[in-house]
């Protein structure tokens with residue numbers, strides 16, 4: 001089949017769902033992934049034809065896209081901070097807002113006088129996107145990444161290999177670690193006194209009451225474990241991580257969060273009420289409260 005014809009079929013079937021522009025992007029992602037054909041080649045070679053099995057692969061992809069399955073899960077890959085990441089239904093698809101958080105941390109570290117041998121912990125690492133993109137850009141730091149989901153850790157490990165960085169992965173539930181600190185000592189990471197220079201987390205923060213704002217492609221496909229919290233205790237992870245950070249950050253160590261845009265002030269209060277100074281709430285590119293940072297006194 002001629003690829004151009006296939007592209008028209010994609011438009012006929014999908015434009016109503018995604019809009020023409022988005023369908024073009026989806027189609028080009030498929031040609032790059034399945035055929036290794038970059039989009040420019042389609043323009044230069046409009047009569048480019050593909051084999052029957054290749055055509056079948058495209059039709060299968062089309063079916064999934066009609067059901068609003070995210071293209072990243074379909075192809076099993078995505079890009080974050082300019083790096084390749086493997087993804088599947090066990091991990092959240094990395095978001096652009098999180099790239100802003102990574103960028104903030106890299107800029108802050110660059111402005112520090114001492115940059116060597118920093119110890120950095122990412123809590124709720126998921127695909128590993130935060131820890132891995134930091135590791136790639138802060139090659140002298142030592143990285144730890146924790147997640148409750150063994151399936152997510154499998155993906156994160158794969159991604160650390162793909163990007164050739166060293167991360168110490170830990171399977172643990174942060175809520176339990178805070179309840180029972182001997183568990184953390186069992187993990188044998190903590191040496192005498194406080195330990196990390198930086199703790200970062202993008203924990204679950206979407207309330208059930210916000211579910212109507214969440215698009216069906218997210219709601220029906222992405223792991224709810226990584227997304228949702230109960231309406232009556234939406235900051236459960238932030239409280240636990242703040243408590244954990246007080247015990248496990250070095251003095252002057254920094255805590256970074258991605259946060260729920262509607263809970264900026266409340267989340268900030270957790271840090272200002274605890275032992276943190278220089279607490280700052282920062283907006284993402286869409287102008288929403290999205291990042292929070294503070295320095296342990």
Ligand code: GLN
Nearest residue numbers: 202203204205206226227
């Ligand atoms: N920003 C994500 C979303 O809107 C949520 C990420 C999270 O819960 N940590 O889907």
